[in-house]
Structures are given as C-alpha cells and as structure tokens.
Amino acid sequence: MKVLSQTSKYGIRALLYIVSNPSTGEYVSIGEITKELNLSFHFLTKIFRELTNKGILYSYRGPSGGIALAKPSDQIMLIDIVLALEGEDYFDNCLLGFPGCGVEKPCPVHNFWKGIKEDIKSHLCNTSLAQLGEKILAEEVRLFD
Amino acid sequence: MKVLSQTSKYGIRALLYIVSNPSTGEYVSIGEITKELNLSFHFLTKIFRELTNKGILYSYRGPSGGIALAKPSDQIMLIDIVLALEGEDYFDNCLLGFPGCGVEKPCPVHNFWKGIKEDIKSHLCNTSLAQLGEKILAEEVRLFD
DNA sequence: CATATTTAAGAGTATTAATTCTTAATTAAC
C-alpha cells in the first residue's frame, strides 16, 4: 500500500525530526538529520531543495548553515508538504480510476473512496508539524526504529 | 495518490467487466475484454494468468475458450483480488512507515492511519464482484469513459 | 490431420521512481 512516495515519507520524517529536536542554532544541518534518521544525505538534500524552492524551508550555506522552517511549525500542515512533493494533482486520480473518472463518471468504488479521500485530505489539512512534534516529544510515537 | 498498481486496477476492472456482461458462453475471451476496456491484451493476459494461478479464475484454451470466475461472483471479494495481485503484505507498511513500524512502534500518523486502513480493509473484505456488477448494470457507476 | 483460435510462459523494452555521484557556489573562521 503505497500512499506516499519515498520522497514524501522521507521529507515529512525529516521535518518532524527538526520540530521534535529543539536545536541550538538557527539552522539544522542536513547531515545531522540524515545521520539520525539513517537516510541518504544526497537524497534528502534534493528533497529539501524542493521544499526550499516551494517556500516551505529556508536554507543557508556554509559552516553552521543548514535548513530551517520558513514558518512556525504550527502553521505548516502535512498537506503543504504532500502537495509540494507529490504534486498538486495528488488527489485527482485514485483507486480504480479510468481516464476521465471522477464525480461525473464515477468508477465502481467512487462513493466509498470519496469518503476515505475526504478523511485523508481533512486530516492532512488539519495536522501541523507542531502537533506531531509534540506527540514525538511525549514519546507517544516515533520517527525511527 | 497511487493506492493500487496498474496491475490491480486493470485486473479489477476486467473482472467487473465480466460480471457486468452476462456472457453467452461459459468462457469470456481476453481479447473481448481488452477491446471493450481498451487495455493491452498481453498485459491483461499476464494479469489473468496470475489470477488463474491463484485460483480466482479458470481458463480454457482454444476456440471459444477464455477465462471464467472460479467461484460465484458474490463469493469473490475485492480483497481477494487485491491481495492476489499486490501481495499478502499489502497492508503492512503504509503511510509514513520506517522499517519495523506498526502498533508497537507507531509512526506519527499511525493512530489516524490505522482507522483509515481498517475502513479500507473492511470495505474490500465486504464488497463482492457481484455487488459492484449490479451497480454497473444499474448504471450508477461505470468502468470506462 | 490441417487450420484457426485462444491462453501460457517468459523474454524483452520502456518508463518512472529511487538513489548515488560529481561539481559548483556560498559562507564562516582562522
């Protein structure tokens, strides 16, 4: 069941690492994150570049540089990250879909899936990095094994 | 949002074509299905071979041969097809997942996603080809553009 | 038995996603 690409999964996990690790400096280095989460440095760098271009992150080069959230973590919603990394058409085609399917031309599971899709969408819209960060700090959930 | 592979999508649509087109003979030819649904003959043949090997379909070679459901359509559930084509581990790893995630080691969205996953699973378990076939015959939904 | 029809099997190709690698640019500190 592949709901999100590796790109999105890594991206979200990395951002959650940032919000759940109150850092000393202004910027968090990508190297630190990939070391902690055991991700590929180059791959995450590429993912973060995309998020920087989309205005979700700031970046700063040089010693003690790194990346930082462009907005307070309670104003960054999961949906922002998913749409930035998966594309704005993320919710368009989905379960059984033939070309041109949708409300007008529903596939046999459209009625059911419409509800699921709304649940997912509203959850992604209403969940901020800050909320999930708190859960991690409270050790209710975790980011790695 | 790619919940199912093309393989599963085509497979399910093709089976639904069968149940929604009461055939004259015992077997339906793959050529007829791919012509109607505008799918690749060779690709669907491969998908059906898998379903035949898994015991979901019967096949018969030669003139007026084809494939047929191995059980009455009200006894074939969507979950059977999905697990056959996506693998039995379909529900194991899902939204944010790191290696080894799950109930014991929940990722930050596990609580939410657990519910979604159960909804999807129970719907797939409780929906038969016959049920969807009826909806198609009633023209509530459709299989192609 | 010859021919036409149809699935079986799997090799081969193309496209996309995932990951790695190389080189450049920016910045801090000495």
Place this chain on the structure above:
DNA sequence: GTTAATTAAGAATTAATACTCTTAAATATG
C-alpha cells in the same frame, strides 16, 4: 586568502513498474 563546512544543481545509475513481443501449448472444427 585559504580552508573547511555546508547547500545547490543536476547528471548518472539502479531498481521497480508498466507494458510489448515472441514462441509454445491446448483445443475446436472441418
């Protein structure tokens, strides 16, 4: 200014998925 640290950019590679093609086997019919 030299060096070290760090992100930027994007080419190159690998792996997975999607799709196509070729050949073989089975079966019905004349």
